[in-house]
Amino acid sequence: MATTTKTKGAAKSSRYNELRKMLEDRRRELMNAVQGKIRDVRSSEGKEREVLDQGESSEVDIQEDIEFALIQMKSETLNKVDAALRRLEEGTYGNCFECGEEIAEPRLKALPFAVRCKDCEEERETAEQRERVMAQKRGASALFFDMSN
Numbered sequence: 001m002a003t004t005t006k007t008k009g010a011a012k013s014s015r016y017n018e019l020r021k022m023l024e025d026r027r028r029e030l031m032n033a034v035q036g037k038i039r040d041v042r043s044s045e046g047k048e049r050e051v052l053d054q055g056e057s058s059e060v061d062i063q064e065d066i067e068f069a070l071i072q073m074k075s076e077t078l079n080k081v082d083a084a085l086r087r088l089e090e091g092t093y094g095n096c097f098e099c100g101e102e103i104a105e106p107r108l109k110a111l112p113f114a115v116r117c118k119d120c121e122e123e124r125e126t127a128e129q130r131e132r133v134m135a136q137k138r139g140a141s142a143l144f145f146d147m148s149n
Helices: 002-046 054-090 105-110 118-148
Strands: none
Touching: 002 054, 002 105
16 A cells, blocks of 8 residues: 555656756747747847838838737747646645646646646536627627617
């Protein structure tokens, strides 16, 4: 019995170390990407723009907006990874927020900051989709009602 407990403890410790390394690697990768994008944006801002026509100027603005959106997305992902690392330290990482069951390791490897198991996430997404459809129907019926008055 004691051997089984030790084996389970060792397996859990091994899983903890593997997941921690995966999260830290992902965090480092995201930090480098965000810092690189910020450096790129700053260096391009420092350059004097040549005279651009309206179309070229608009294209540059769109590209800058895309760069900003990418930085923002990576920063949000970084925040999720940081939250996952905190949960790992607290001992709650890898457990579904909804049902409390352990999230499958392949899911955590694919999405290291997952907070729900596959089944609960699918259920949540289905409920959200149902809610969007209902909201669209309410909006359409309100529009129809308003137009008939």
